[in-house]
Amino acid sequence: MPLVGATLDVALERELTRGAAASHHFNAAGSALPTAAVVSAVVTHLRLEERIGGYEAAAQVKESVEAVYGSAAAVLGCDAEEIALFDSASTGLRVILDAFRPAPGSRIIASRSTYVSHALHLMTLQKEQDVQLVLAPTDAQRRVDLEALEALLADGRPTILTIAHIPTSSGLVEPVHEIGGLARRYGAAYVLDATQSVGHLDIDVARIGCHVLVTTGRKFLRAPRGTALAFVQRDCAAMLPPSAPDVRGSQWVGASSWDVTTTARRFETWEAGIAGRLGLGVALEEANSRGIAQTARWLTSTGELVRESLRDIPGVTIADPEGSASAIVTFLIDGVESARVSTALADRGVRVVSVPATHGQWDLGDRSIASVVRASPHVYNDGADIVELLEGVADIARKEARP
Structure with missing residues (x-):
């Protein structure tokens, strides 16, 4: 999947980041992959x-x-x-x-x-x-x-x-x-x-x-x-x-x-x-x-790509408030607990997290949402990573979602 508007050398960032080849890591909002340096x-x-x-x-x-x-x-x-x-x-x-x-x-x-x-x-x-x-x-x-x-x-x-x-x-x-x-x-x-x-x-x-x-x-x-x-x-x-x-x-x-x-x-x-x-x-x-402004543009545009692509998958609901413009993307799969989604994606080598309401009662609790799945890309994520994330979510939604 091409990253629209990508202006960073993602291949170089992956080369500098040994962990980028070990999994499809979408947990920068938890603990991002460090470079070898x-x-x-x-x-x-x-x-x-x-x-x-x-x-x-x-x-x-x-x-x-x-x-x-x-x-x-x-x-x-x-x-x-x-x-x-x-x-x-x-x-x-x-x-x-x-x-x-x-x-x-x-x-x-x-x-x-x-x-x-x-x-x-x-x-x-x-x-x-x-x-x-x-x-x-x-x-x-x-x-x-x-x-x-x-x-x-x-x-x-x-x-x-x-x-x-x-x-x-x-x-x-x-x-x-x-x-x-x-x-x-x-x-x-x-x-x-x-x-x-x-x-x-x-x-x-x-x-x-x-x-x-x-x-x-x-x-x-x-x-x-x-x-x-x-x-x-x-x-x-x-x-x-x-x-x-x-x-x-x-x-x-x-x-x-x-x-x-x-x-x-x-x-x-x-x-x-x-x-x-x-x-x-x-x-x-x-x-x-790397350039703070350049990185910000890349991250927000990549977050929007992930958000809109997930929105197109049947059974997936974006949990971000309307107009969210960041590289943090939260979503739900109908009938599947967020922790189960995170575990199932990890089995495919895709790293996301489940965020429970206990981490944000004034937000998730106020919205009566028990937990969300959170995906957060960084500059070492390429188009292949995003494809794996989307295919994994679609597969879970298709196989595990309860009618």
Whole structure:
């Protein structure tokens, strides 16, 4: 199957990605296939640690680790001092949100697209600290309703606004630029969960207007698991002392006093997987070299191709809200549980996942959908991969769907 509008060298991406030949991998939204260069960076450093020890190995690669901040800044359109590194996006969101110290009676407005881990943290704040948690109203496409959001913000109450750019449960894309305009107009603190969009869409934090952006390494950035990064706008970071200061970003200067760095590193911890961070650095450089805007065009057009092709298969229903424009595609097969679809496709060497409502109750649960099948291509997927996916889905729909 030809990829309409393909402007990337998919054959080269497959050559650089050893796993591309091992299966038809459509799980970039879970954990994408890394390149051989990313894996080599991780393994090489682990071997160095094996020979000389972890501290000594870290000292030898200090400049390379420092370069990761600049590479991340280049992807997001910010300064290196506004970047913090974490072990996961969930950790980054929790640490930074806690630094806001939402007081009893304060308000957090969250999108229905919020991921389970972040939602659980928000509900805990609501329950234990008497923080008001409001779900942002949605429009007919299940995106944040901008007029309704403005009506909420217009009351002038101090508000933390937390939005998932693309959810785990569908291909929906929130109107993050317009939300940024409202946050600026009404003085809301704007936190963006971009775990499914960095490396996928063209991101510029200045244009979006967010104060905080958090993302993971393992998804569309194609970095190792256990890596993540955050942007914290310079002035915002200076106003948020970490709730649990660490020696990484703080200096103990007296018996009961300490100084905290003014950069986003104030949110980091000393202990980290150096090998993983080196792999993250390589993945960021590869994303920059491939071209962020070019990659975004390829991914969204390929996602649309997959979505429309699945729509044509009898018995298949697309679960994405109307107008979804991303490389994440969710669907259902009539009468077949999503987990069964995922397993049956895996038997054919096609890698997708089943996303249960427990990962997105404010989205899937609100729509009374128990689970969806999620397929998410990346730049190493060629036309043959897509054919295998479509033929596998059609075969399951034909053989296993209940009348």
